[in-house]
Amino acid sequence: MKKKISILGSTGSIGTQALDVISHYPDLYEVVGLSAGTNIELLAEQVRAFRPHKVSVADNISAERIRGLLPAGTQLYWGEEGLIEIAAGSNADFVITAIVGSQGLKPTLAAVDAGKTIGLANKETLVSGGHLVTSLAAKRGVSLIPIDSEHSALFQCMNGERREDVRAITLTASGGSFRDRSRAQLAGVTVDQALKHPNWSMGAKVTIDSATMANKGLEVMEARWLFNLPYDQIKVLIHPESIIHSLVEFNDYSVMAQLGNPDMRVPIQYALTYPERMPTPTEPLNLAEIGKLHFREMDFERFPCLRMAYESGIAGGTAPTVFNAANEIAVARFLKGEIAFLAIEDVIDAVLQQHEVAADPDLEQIDESDGWARLTAASLFK
Numbered sequence: 001m002k003k004k005i006s007i008l009g010s011t012g013s014i015g016t017q018a019l020d021v022i023s024h025y026p027d028l029y030e031v032v033g034l035s036a037g038t039n040i041e042l043l044a045e046q047v048r049a050f051r052p053h054k055v056s057v058a059d060n061i062s063a064e065r066i067r068g069l070l071p072a073g074t075q076l077y078w079g080e081e082g083l084i085e086i087a088a089g090s091n092a093d094f095v096i097t098a099i100v101g102s103q104g105l106k107p108t109l110a111a112v113d114a115g116k117t118i119g120l121a122n123k124e125t126l127v128s129g130g131h132l133v134t135s136l137a138a139k140r141g142v143s144l145i146p147i148d149s150e151h152s153a154l155f156q157c158m159n160g161e162r163r164e165d166v167r168a169i170t171l172t173a174s175g176g177s178f179r180d181r182s183r184a185q186l187a188g189v190t191v192d193q194a195l196k197h198p199n200w201s202m203g204a205k206v207t208i209d210s211a212t213m214a215n216k217g218l219e220v221m222e223a224r225w226l227f228n229l230p231y232d233q234i235k236v237l238i239h240p241e242s243i244i245h246s247l248v249e250f251n252d253y254s255v256m257a258q259l260g261n262p263d264m265r266v267p268i269q270y271a272l273t274y275p276e277r278m279p280t281p282t283e284p285l286n287l288a289e290i291g292k293l294h295f296r297e298m299d300f301e302r303f304p305c306l307r308m309a310y311e312s313g314i315a316g317g318t319a320p321t322v323f324n325a326a327n328e329i330a331v332a333r334f335l336k337g338e339i340a341f342l343a344i345e346d347v348i349d350a351v352l353q354q355h356e357v358a359a360d361p362d363l364e365q366i367d368e369s370d371g372w373a374r375l376t377a378a379s380l381f382k
């Protein structure tokens with residue numbers, strides 16, 4: 001029987017790579033649901049190639065644009081309801097969450113509630129509502145399989161190991177587009193410069209997050225929920241080549257690492273085939289050609305977004321939701337050329353300073369805090 005797949009965010013960097021992987025194994029996988037934002041041309045092409053029964057887009061304007069391009073019988077949805085329909089209302093066994101931002105939380109909860117296995121790329125979901133997603137997944141017996149490269153690496157290194165034998169985990173960080181610049185050299189950097197990641201080709205938001213190191217902060221919080229470890233056991237190490245994707249240190253000081261070329265099709269495919277492995281449509285790693293790997297200690301003064309992420313994670317409650325939402329607004333403004341690169345960290349800091357953390361929030365409180373943080377961040381620009 002073919003595994004039935006739905007993808008949230010099929011037109012993005014992860015979504016298109018997931019479809020590339022799936023296209024190499026037509027006997028194993030069947031695409032039953034696709035959701036995109038506003039890239040109607042690409043979505044229509046994907047629908048022609050993969051023939052999902054259900055399709056969703058960001059809004060009714062996009063829905064009207066794609067309606068006439070869909071094969072007869074394809075069901076069309078839009079907005080949040082559409083995302084939830086693709087996540088939970090289809091006959092998918094496996095849902096890839098490759099949408100960007102905390103808007104992934106509700107559809108992911110709906111998919112978990114409906115018993116779907118989750119291939120989790122969207123890290124903002126676990127940052128914003130990790131306790132809700134993991135407790136519901138435990139209740140429904142649903143697996144959350146990481147796609148984010150570091151978490152896939154950690155997941156692979158911890159396979160068959162006992163959690164109590166883990167001493168610490170280390171997430172590697174490339175350092176992003178500006179890793180060799182001092183803070184003084186960050187004034188006046190452009191959007192185009194920030195979008196040039198040294199190793200990975202990714203969507204705009206995560207590429208900017210890599211440059212501010214907010215990405216690693218989000219990943220530290222994502223790891224806290226995926227691996228149920230306290231923050232003092234989650235470390236970050238700068239590794240400019242992005243060949244070692246993360247490491248696990250055990251109580252006997254043995255360290256396991258997962259290595260590979262920086263190509264997301266490997267962790268995407270591993271999530272799909274887990275616990276089996278199959279050839280990926282990528283290149284094998286050639287360490288002799290690479291020659292040397294380098295490491296640098298993390299500098300929390302150079303990268304204050306990572307410091308604020310740890311502080312938010314440790315504070316818990318609604319603090320991570322607020323960190324994430326403020327960052328989403330600040331990054332969107334930076335990408336539009338409305339604020340400077342260094343203002344991203346100022347926005348997050350200002351919003352966090354004004355926030356009164358609520359402990360153990362339910363979905364409604366998460367929603368409220370997310371909305372409050374967005375409005376507060378936006379009000380800083382007036």
Ligand SMILES: NC(=O)C1=CN([C@@H]2O[C@H](COP(=O)(O)OP(=O)(O)OC[C@H]3O[C@@H](n4cnc5c(N)ncnc54)[C@H](OP(=O)(O)O)[C@@H]3O)[C@@H](O)[C@H]2O)C=CC1
Pocket residue numbers: 008009010011012013014015035036037038039040057058097098099100101103121122123124147148149200201202203204205206264
């Ligand atoms: N790219 C990467 O290599 C990695 C990404 N991740 C994480 O995966 C997630 C996706 O990242 P990435 O693929 O880079 O992002 P992209 O920006 O490339 O893609 C985002 C996807 O979300 C869709 N989308 C955006 N807004 C809406 C909306 N309102 N309604 C419905 N769909 C919407 C976009 O649709 P459209 O384009 O049609 O508007 C697109 O399909 C992020 O959380 C990121 O942090 C994690 C590890 C690596």
Ligand SMILES: CC(=O)[C@@H](O)[C@H](O)COP(=O)(O)O
Pocket residue numbers: 148149150172173174175176200206209210211215216242264
């Ligand atoms: C590919 C991937 O998983 C990204 O989240 C990646 O981690 C970005 O690289 P850095 O955050 O290390 O720059």
Ligand SMILES: [Mn+2]
Pocket residue numbers: 148149150219
């Ligand atoms: Mn990552």
